[in-house]
Amino acid sequence: MRQILTFMSALAASAVLAGGLSSSALAAPQVADLLIRAANVIDVKTGQVTPGQTVVVRGDDIVAVTADAEAAQTYAAARTYDAAGRYVMPGLWDNHVHFGGAGLEDENADLFPLYVANGVVAVRDAAGDLAQTVLDWRATPPRPIGPRLFTSGPKIEGIAPVWKGVIEVGDEADVDAALDRLQGLKVDFVKITDSTLKPELFLYAVRQAKARGMKTSGHIPMGITVLEAAEAGLSTIEHLSYLMKAGSRDEAAISADYLAGRYTYAEAMAQYAATFDPDTARRVYRRLAELGVMASPTQHGSSTLAWLDRDDHSHDQELAYIGPGIRGTYGWRVERAAAATPEQVEARHRVEATTLRTLxxxxxxxxxxxxxxDAGFLNAFNYPGFSLHDELALYVANGLTPREALEASVINGPALMGVSDRYGAVASGRAADLIVLDANPLTDIAATRRINAVVRDGRLLDRAELDGLLADIRARVQAHEAAK
Structure with missing residues (x-):
């Protein structure tokens, strides 16, 4: 009997082949939720583009990326989106943002869909004065559509700092207690700043956090060099100005003069720029690379402030998407910049130009x-979602390739957060967080702005739906303005 069944199976298989049909063609199609057809799929890591691909999505997962012809035979889905030769890549990550402003929770919540409408599928919150609210949002997002959220929770600072909503520490026991609290909150990383924090406590906090397996970032006190902070175990250096400072051949001496009151902060920055030495910078940067320290430039915001004398941004279209309360927090930086003398403005320009040389x-x-x-409250004209495209363009304008700029967003962000197995590639098993672009960003970084669709957590939002999100945000801003 077994021989007869084997013979009949072989005969059936022969009949299928003789009829020009494959066994897969006769099989029932596999069910998916979304098919993105006729796509050029971008591999950001290698810079390769593969045309004629279908991206198959089930739930919040990519389950396959395969040739269109094969996908047509294998999969059926509730929704099919014809990419029509457009470019599909991982959704963007903004790895340094801020939510904050006590009483402005609703306006901050409106930034969630604003990020997604701009192709940003994940953000890393680097502390503000709404720490517990943001932690709650990480678990339960405040709007139906928003990016994945990573946060530091409340940052560690010294006693009586300028910042609000921080954990104040005055000795090592305080630091230990702060880290205990942050571990209890299950923060994604530790933010440490230098308003009033003693330099030795900054280093202690970095070392202790590293010993606990916690990632760290921060503003480095003037009393220590950038390299000292990195050697202690700092994971990321936030703001490119610190990298410019690290490239000064007189970094320690200038910092000592600042601490002694011989320079204002702006004057110290001008001195770092005047003594910036490429050879010194290369030596320090090579060591940073050996230590695995990442650098988050946040340079668009700095450039905006540096050139406020030439553009006051009063006519920015993006202002229509920012609530009046958050716009009101811009004032302190704008007023400080406006009060600068012509000599200070020129020094500001020189510092900016030197800082960009570090890229x-x-x-x-x-x-x-x-x-x-650095987008969010307090940081003037630095618009959530929109500004990441400006940031990437700035990288390319100052020496990085478009591929390297994209890598800085969609590959290095997941790597820092330890989720590279889920993000950073359009591939089976990765998260269905994608953007569909009208043009190739590998040849022109400005193409990241030409968003035709966004897939967030498996849900596709086409251009009409994205425009609807933006219109809703504008309406909410107008309602906030009317309620003032």
Whole structure:
């Protein structure tokens, strides 16, 4: 009997082949939720583009990326989106943002869909004065559509700092208690800043956090060098100005003069820029690369402030998407910039130009750049969602390739957060967080703005739906303005 069944199976298989049909063609199609057809799929890591692909999504997962012809035979889905030769890549990550402003929770919540409407599928919150609210949002997002959220929770600071909503520490026991609290909150990383924090406590906090397996970032006190902070175990250096400072051949001496009251902060920055030395920078940056320290430039925001004398941003279209309360927090930086003398403005320009020189040197040394904007409350005209495109364009204008700029966002962000197995590639098993672009960003970084669709957590939002999100945000801003 077994021989007869084997013979009949072989005969059936022969009949299928003789009829020109494959066994897969006769099988019932596999069910998916979304098919993105006729796509050019971008591999950001290698810079390769594969045309004629279908991306198969089930739930919040990519379950396959395969040739269109094969997908047509194998899969059926409730929704099919014809990419029509457009470009599909991982959704963007903004790896340095801020939510904050006590009483402005609703306006901050409106930033969630604003990020997604701009192709940003994940953000890394680097502390503000709404720490517990943001932690709650990480578990339960405040709007139906928003990016994945990573947060530091409340940052560690010294006693009586300028910042609100922080954990104040005055000795090592306080630092230990702060880290205990942050571990209890299950923060994604530890933010440490230098308003009033003693330099020795900054280093202690970094070392202790590293010993606990916690990632760290921060503003480095003037009393220590950037390299000292990195040697202690700092994971990321936030703001490119610190990398410029690290490239000064007189970094320690200038910092000592600042601490002694011989320079204002702006004057110290001007001195770092005047003594910036590429050879010194290369030496320090090579060591940073060896230590695995990432650098988050947040340079668009700095450039905006540096050139406020030439553009006051009063006519920015993006203002229509920012609530009046958050716009009101811009004032302190704008007023400070406006009060500068012509000599101070010129010094500001020189510092900015020197700071931008660090980008190709960081690449040459092998330091991984982490795309982030500093967007959010307090940071004037630095618009959530929109500004990441400006940040990426700035990287390319100052020495990085478009592929490297994209890598800084969509590959290095997941790597820092330890989720590279889920993000950073359009591939089976990865998260269905994608953007569909009208043009190739590998040849023109400005193409990241030409968003035709966004897939967030498996849900596709086409251009009409994205425009609807933006219209709703504008309406909410107008309602906030009317209620003032």
């Amino acid at each position: 190709p040197l960081l690449r040459e040394a092998g330091v991984r750049v982490l795309a982030g904007t």
